[in-house]
Structure formats: structure tokens, C-alpha cells
Amino acid sequence: MPPPSARQPRAALAPAAAPTLSGAVLEHLRRDILECRWSPGARLRFEALRAHYAVGISPLREALSRLAVEGLVVGVDRRGFRVAPVSLDDLDEITDLRCEIEGLALRWSIERGDDGWEAAIVASFHHLSRVDSELPGRVPRLSDEWERRHTAYHQAMAAACGSARLMQLRAQLFDQTNRYRRLVIAYSKVPRDDRGEHRALMDAALARDAERAVALIHRHIRHTADLVRAIYGAKGAETLARAAGRVRARPAAARRAA
């Protein structure tokens, strides 16, 4: 009988323990892509993934198929999958759509939100604010933990919109923006008062001032896009793609694009 840890320790799959291998590798792969552990545009070969995640091809195919529908990977029949590439045009498209979608979710939330919604916003904002003092790393905003709390904050803002589909949609678009956010955090010289932006947004929402809140979230969203453009607008698109490959999070084992 082989010892329990005969093979690779499976790279600590399952953030919240998906009962299925497929689900676990899906979540893990999604995080790895969002944090650029697999570079934008990189080829995702089954053999490499199999070795990295210590699973067979079946769960991998299923995970990649789902991610393809989500837009995080691009698959072409019979010639494999790659990580969805990044580009300024793509960023523009996401940004425009995200303004509308997040704006809508926020508007509906402000209409329909109750005390619980307000409380959750305050809590998540507080939690997000504390990350700077709690986390020792040099760039806390690139940490897993900051991203988690940032995600939770924006989700809390939209949570009372009353539409599960809208929530899922905005979460997807939020995810798709993640890699661009990392670029700004890593390379932008301009200091950004994101805490202030988040606080102003929260205040407007709690004051039930939909117009102001929507204007603020638009500015918040466009701000990121503007900063990316400020850095990479002049340089070629290649630069952006390559830079994205360098902001990968720590436990990296991913090779760059082929």
C-alpha cells in the first residue's frame, strides 16, 4: 500500500474544497490565470497542466471548457487552449461594458437594499481598509488577500440588486479586469487613493444617492483603464502583454507565452 503522499501534494487545490476534482482545478486554474501565473496569451497544453495540477485530462478539459465560456481562456477546436490575451482594445471594451453593468447593479441595489446590505458594505469596506496594516508584504495590493477583499467589497455593493444573473455577470467582468488592475498596481507611477474612491462610493450608496454613486463607480472603473493607457498607450501592444506576464503572483511555476 503506497503512502498517502506518494505523489505530488497536488499543489493545495480547492480554496473552499470543491468536492469534485474538476471543480477544484477549475477554481485553481481561474485564480492562477487571474493572478497571471499563466501569462496572458500563453498556450495551455494538457501535458503541462496535468503535471502542474496533478489531475487527469478529463477534469482539465472540463475546467478549460468552462473557463472558455467565461472568457478567461480561448479555445480553438483541435488546436488547444490559451490564456485569454490582454490588449488595450480589450480593456476598452471591458471598461465600457463594466461601467454599464456595475452601474446598473449599483442602481438597483440602492433602490432595493436593506439594512443588511448596508451593514455588509460597511463591513467589507472596513475589512478592505485594514489590509494595508495587516499584511506585511511589500505590495499588499498584489496579494491574494487584497484581491479577495476588494472583490468582496464590490460584490457587497451590488449584492442587493436582486438578480443572480446580474451578480454573476458583474463578477465575471470584474474578474476579467483583474489582470489589468494588477498591471496598474505593479507599474503605475501615479499614486492612487483607492481607499478614498471606495469610501466615497460607499458613502454615496449609503446615502442612497444613486446618481452620485453611479458617477463614482464609473470614474473608479475608468480610472484603472486610464492608468493602463497612461503606461502602455504609447508603447506597443506587445509591451503590455509581456508586462502582464511579469506581474504573476509568487508560487509561480508557469512558463511564459509560446
Place this chain on the structure above:
Amino acid sequence: MPPPSARQPRAALAPAAAPTLSGAVLEHLRRDILECRWSPGARLRFEALRAHYAVGISPLREALSRLAVEGLVVGVDRRGFRVAPVSLDDLDEITDLRCEIEGLALRWSIERGDDGWEAAIVASFHHLSRVDSELPGRVPRLSDEWERRHTAYHQAMAAACGSARLMQLRAQLFDQTNRYRRLVIAYSKVPRDDRGEHRALMDAALARDAERAVALIHRHIRHTADLVRAIYGAKGAETLARAAGRVRARPAAARRAA
């Protein structure tokens, strides 16, 4: 050497010939669900699907996984997949969101559309109008062909919005409404001038009157929802689900919900 048609004729897969079995079964399964050949809420067992589509489990799993992300099937880890159920609450949610999304796509299209966009609208409207005289069936609006042309018409309206993501999103929501549309067509006693609605919408778009066009598409979308509610609002939710199971298209081999 076995003859080309040694095994089952594979049920005429591949509307536009997806090169991959997985892709073909995905498209086929999607159509079958949209046309209620598998009843809303019905259990989708691999063995039954394997027999019906004459493919192995791997392509089926991939297709179901994708459809789950699209929202057309619901999967629960380790206890299989079912066709997404229908309900009045679900219809309300889709309707509200679809008004916003289709409205947005239309608005952007009207801003950005060129001659080619206009021409495509006129063409698709004409094509859609002709279906009544061309198709001999008793209820042409339940036919594959009408659905195809109706889909094409609404896609043409949105086509100039400039965002591939928005196009995909609106297509998904349009699909998710399909089963409710079929219910109205099959059971509503109120005669509906859908041709008139489509014409008015087209005219407003071609006149570049965004406000009017958006108002019209809202009315168009809500009209369907109102008719469903008129039929099933009083009766229990069960009735609606069961009725949906009866509007399935012809080459039916699908059993009802388990």
C-alpha cells in the same frame, strides 16, 4: 472496411458542422433544450444522452459543462445535470435584465451603426416577415426556421454595438427567453402582432431615434413576459413547468422530467 453508415446516423448532428464531436453535441443539445425537446427541469443522465446523441461521455460532459455556465442546464457536483427549470420568478429576472441589456446594445448600435448595419436590419426583417408564407406548418412561429430568423433579426439590431461581449451576453439572454416565448406562442389566446412590433422597432432604429427604439424594445420584451403571466400567473408554478414540457419540437425523443 465497414460501410460509412455502419452505426446509427448520429441523429444529424452539427447544424454548421462543428469539427469536434464535443462542439457538435453542444450545439445540438442547446437547440434541443431551447426547443424543449428535453423538458425544463428534466434530469439529463449520461446514459440516456449517450444513447440519444451516439457519443461517448467525454464530449457530453464538456457540452453540459459549457451549457451550465451559459445557464441552460444546472449541474450539481456528483449528482448530475438537469435542464434549467422555468418559473415566473425566473422569467421576471430575465426580463428585467434583458430590457437593460438589449436596450444598451440597441442604443450603442444606433449611435455607431453604419449603412451595412441598416441594410442587415432591413434584410433580416424581410426574411423574418416572409416566414409565414414560406412555411407550410400549422404554427410557423414554433418552427426551427422562425426561431432562426427571429434570432437573426434581433442580432442584426444589436450588431453595431461594438462590443463582442455585449453581443454574446444579449444572445445568451435571448436564448434563455426562448422557452417562455414558445409557451406564449403555443398557449396564448391573445393574438399578437409581432410583425408590427418588429417593424416599429426597425423604423425607430433606422430613424436613429434611440429613445423610441429603446422604449419599443422594452415593450416588446415585456410583452412576452406579460403574456406568460396572463396564462400562468393564476395557476401554480407546476402548471407552467409542465406546459413547457409539451411545447417540444417535433423530432422528439426526450422523456419528461423525472
Place this chain on the structure above:
DNA sequence: ACTCCGGAGATTTTCGAAAATCCATGTTGA
């Protein structure tokens, strides 16, 4: 120099069976 072909290796896709899990049913014990 350049295009077209052919073959070897790499890669994806699919199948069939093994393993793991679920579910309905009947049984035990209080």
C-alpha cells in the same frame, strides 16, 4: 528562391472501463 508535398512527432479528442459516490430500499433495534 519559392511553393507544394510527405512524414514524424506533438497534441488534442474520444472512448471504454475502473473507481468513487449517490440513492432507494429494506432491516435492525429501541
Place this chain on the structure above:
DNA sequence: TCAACATGGATTTTCGAAAATCTCCGGAGT
């Protein structure tokens, strides 16, 4: 009577290998 539990068939999930396809590279012919 009833809840907890065991049991066997049904079902999903996963693997490993076979089949199909793609990609790259060198050679032939123009």
C-alpha cells in the same frame, strides 16, 4: 412506530490509452 444504518444497483467522475488531427521541417519540382 420510527430513526439509524447497512446494502446493492444506479450514476457520476476520473483515468489511461487509442484514434484523429495538427504542426513543423525537409526535399522535390518549377
